[in-house]
Amino acid sequence: MAEVLVYVDHVNGTVRKPTLELLTLARRLGEPVAVFLGPGVGTAAPVLAEYGAVRVLAADLPEFADHFLVPRVDALRAAVDTASPAAVLVPSSADGKELAARLAVRIGSGLITDAVDVEAGEHGPVATQSVFAAEFTTRSRVTRGVPVITVKPNSAAPEAAPAVGTVEQLAVTVGEASRGTRIVSRTPRESTGRPELTEAAIVVSGGRGLGDAGNFALIEALADSLGAAVGASRAAVDAGWYPHTSQVGQTGKSVSPQLYIAAGISGAIQHRAGMQTSRTIVAVNKDGEAPIFELADYGVVGDLFQVVPQLTEEIASR
Ligand code: FAD
Numbered sequence: 001m002a003e004v005l006v007y008v009d010h011v012n013g014t015v016r017k018p019t020l021e022l023l024t025l026a027r028r029l030g031e032p033v034a035v036f037l038g039p040g041v042g043t044a045a046p047v048l049a050e051y052g053a054v055r056v057l058a059a060d061l062p063e064f065a066d067h068f069l070v071p072r073v074d075a076l077r078a079a080v081d082t083a084s085p086a087a088v089l090v091p092s093s094a095d096g097k098e099l100a101a102r103l104a105v106r107i108g109s110g111l112i113t114d115a116v117d118v119e120a121g122e123h124g125p126v127a128t129q130s131v132f133a134a135e136f137t138t139r140s141r142v143t144r145g146v147p148v149i150t151v152k153p154n155s156a157a158p159e160a161a162p163a164v165g166t167v168e169q170l171a172v173t174v175g176e177a178s179r180g181t182r183i184v185s186r187t188p189r190e191s192t193g194r195p196e197l198t199e200a201a202i203v204v205s206g207g208r209g210l211g212d213a214g215n216f217a218l219i220e221a222l223a224d225s226l227g228a229a230v231g232a233s234r235a236a237v238d239a240g241w242y243p244h245t246s247q248v249g250q251t252g253k254s255v256s257p258q259l260y261i262a263a264g265i266s267g268a269i270q271h272r273a274g275m276q277t278s279r280t281i282v283a284v285n286k287d288g289e290a291p292i293f294e295l296a297d298y299g300v301v302g303d304l305f306q307v308v309p310q311l312t313e314e315i316a317s318r
Contacts, residue, residue: 002030002086005057005079007099008048009091013040015047017199018091020158022151023051025118027161029125030086033057034165035079037072038064041167049165051158057082057170063179069095070178073102078172080107080146087125089118092150092254093198100150109145116155116256116277125149134276152277153199154256189245197229197246202259203278205231205248206241207271209264209285209304213241218308219263225315231255231275233265249274263304267292284308 004026009016019034026032034053036044041058048056057079063071076099080088090100092114104111115127126141127149141147197203204226206219216230223230232242234249248255250270260278265271267283267290275281276295283296284307293299300307 003033003054003083004030005076005083005085005088006032006034006053007076007088007090007096008034008036008044009093009096010036010038010040010044012038013043015044016091017158018093018151018153020047020051021153021156022089022091023048023053024156024159024161025151026087026089027052028118029120032163033079033083033085035076035170037061037075045165045167049163050160052161052163053165054163056165056167058167059170059172061172061174063174066183067179068181068183069099070102070180071172071174072099073106074174074178075170075172076103077106078170082170085146087118087147087149090148090150092152097150100148104145104148107145107148109148110142111148111150112140112142113150114254115149115151118149118151127151130277134273152254152256154201154258154279192230194223195227195229197231197248198253198255200229200255201257202226202228202261203231203248203255203257203275204228204261204263205233205265205275206236206263207233207265208235208239210236210241211264213239215305216242218305218312222261222263222308222312222315225312226259228259228261229255229257233268233271262292262296263308265292266290267295 006022023032031054034048034056036058090096112127117128204223231248232246237247250273254274256277258279261282263284281296282298283292284300288301
């Protein structure tokens with residue numbers, strides 16, 4: 001059976017959930033082989049094996065830490081040469097998409113980004129994408145080279161399928177061209193203690209209906225009662241009520257959680273573009289004609305200042 005490379009997204013060996021989703025999807029296409037770059041493979045390998053990695057190709061070079069992504073492209077290239085895979089799957093983060101694009105150019109392959117599903121096809125993997133502000137669903141396949149596909153977080157439920165997961169060292173030569181820039185310092189963002197927006201299983205978002213920045217506390221309280229991430233519409237972000245890093249939509253982040261709760265958001269097409277693939281959508285809006293209700297699985301026509309605290313109280317009491 002052909003091997004399928006899965007690029008591992010991790011923090012010092014703690015594997016992030018999108019990688020487990022990719023390992024689950026990769027099993028539809030062949031035997032998953034994890035590509036682990038950086039420190040912590042000892043921590044990661046048992047988890048990768050639990051989710052089906054038949055082997056783990058690992059490399060930890062100083063260049064991964066103090067340069068941008070390009071040395072990782074050298075490593076992925078080496079992994080492709082080693083495994084001759086049927087496909088390369090990469091999580092659809094900003095870094096993942098840059099890495100995938102650079103790899104596809106390097107190996108002369110076609111690239112599909114932001115897939116929400118991947119399945120085996122007669123002529124290679126077929127990826128499903130949601131396009132044009134989620135107005136259309138397309139199914140595509142790469143017709144040239146090793147398919148490189150980025151997959152959005154929450155596209156599949158991770159399922160364990162224990163495999164051997166032997167760790168093998170990957171020989172990587174970092175070319176001079178890959179050292180063009182160097183990271184001088186890093187300042188970690190202050191943690192909110194909430195899950196990362198694009199990976200969260202539940203997202204609670206607030207919009208202009210909140211009226212001012214202070215009222216986002218209502219959204220945060222509901223999010224915390226559910227263990228959710230907080231999102232915002234562009235109107236709320238442009239008003240300075242919430243940081244741009246939390247903006248959901250065409251010019252913000254694209255999320256695909258199990259549950260998306262929109263409070264005081266009208267549901268403009270540009271907002272929908274970033275959340276329409278959510279599994280279940282709940283809207284709270286005082287205007288029963290708001291476009292968000294065309295999309296919502298459950299809707300509450302009411303004042304968010306009454307509905308949201310009641311919801312938080314009810315969830316917290318359970
Ligand atoms: P509004 O459209 O003003 O809606 C507020 C809603 O709150 C209304 O439906 C109202 O009925 C409701 N409301 C008011 N008070 C209450 C209350 N007390 N209780 C309950 N409901 C209440 N937008 C994005 O979100 N993300 C993007 O990435 C994005 N990118 C864009 C890119 C371009 C090129 C352009 C042109 C626009 C983009 N927009 C984006 C903006 C988008 O068109 C909308 O203007 C924006 O989404 C509106 O935000 P909103 O729903 O919070 O505000």
